[in-house]
Amino acid sequence: MKSSTEPQGGQGAGCTWVFAYGSLIWDPGFVPAEQVVARLDGWHRRFCLRSLRYRGSFQVPGLVLALDAGRACEGVALAIPPAEEETVLAAIRARELFNPAYREIRAPLTLQDGRVVEALTYVVNRDHEQYGDFTPDQQARMIATAAGERGPNVDYLVNTAEHLSAHGIADPMLDQLADAVRSLQRERA
Numbered sequence: 001m002k003s004s005t006e007p008q009g010g011q012g013a014g015c016t017w018v019f020a021y022g023s024l025i026w027d028p029g030f031v032p033a034e035q036v037v038a039r040l041d042g043w044h045r046r047f048c049l050r051s052l053r054y055r056g057s058f059q060v061p062g063l064v065l066a067l068d069a070g071r072a073c074e075g076v077a078l079a080i081p082p083a084e085e086e087t088v089l090a091a092i093r094a095r096e097l098f099n100p101a102y103r104e105i106r107a108p109l110t111l112q113d114g115r116v117v118e119a120l121t122y123v124v125n126r127d128h129e130q131y132g133d134f135t136p137d138q139q140a141r142m143i144a145t146a147a148g149e150r151g152p153n154v155d156y157l158v159n160t161a162e163h164l165s166a167h168g169i170a171d172p173m174l175d176q177l178a179d180a181v182r183s184l185q186r187e188r189a
Helices: 082-096 136-145 153-166 172-188
Strands: 016-020 034-051 062-080 102-111 116-124
Touching (some): 016 082, 034 116, 062 082, 062 136, 062 153, 082 102, 082 116, 136 172
Antiparallel strands (some): 062 116
16 A cells, blocks of 8 residues: 555656756756656745855855745656666755755655655755845845856746746746846846
8 A cells, every 4th residue: 555645656656756946847967757746835945045156156156046944835846767766866966965055855745636745855954154035136136147157147047937937837936036137137238
């Protein structure tokens, strides 16, 4: 008998799941066995983590998304193919846990089709020095000017907003932030 946290059918049955709420949606680093829109309760997507490497630098910090405590978040559940689990998890952990700004947790997700699965996800460590509470204006100004190893911070924002929309996930905060960043960039041009 399957537990309530195991998928009841679908290609992801028996797989390890990862909850994608930001760049993992559009750049997971692997081909998922299944991907389904999902809801994570108790956490929400927020630009609250300074990026000093991937989307910014020590001189010009960028901002990246993290899951912060409270409310709920819609994202995408990604099923890792069983034959690739060890390799995929090592790559995701190297990417997400290269410093202690994020913590890995297991949490139940409600998939769009009604299944409930347990998934790994990465939440912010509020005690880390890169964590901050930024106003929308501060977020827009940081994102408009920062760039890091993985490119301009604005690309991270726009890719996330576009891919959420493509999955039918509304995130007015990201859409408003993308508009504010585009406006700042037009002013500077």
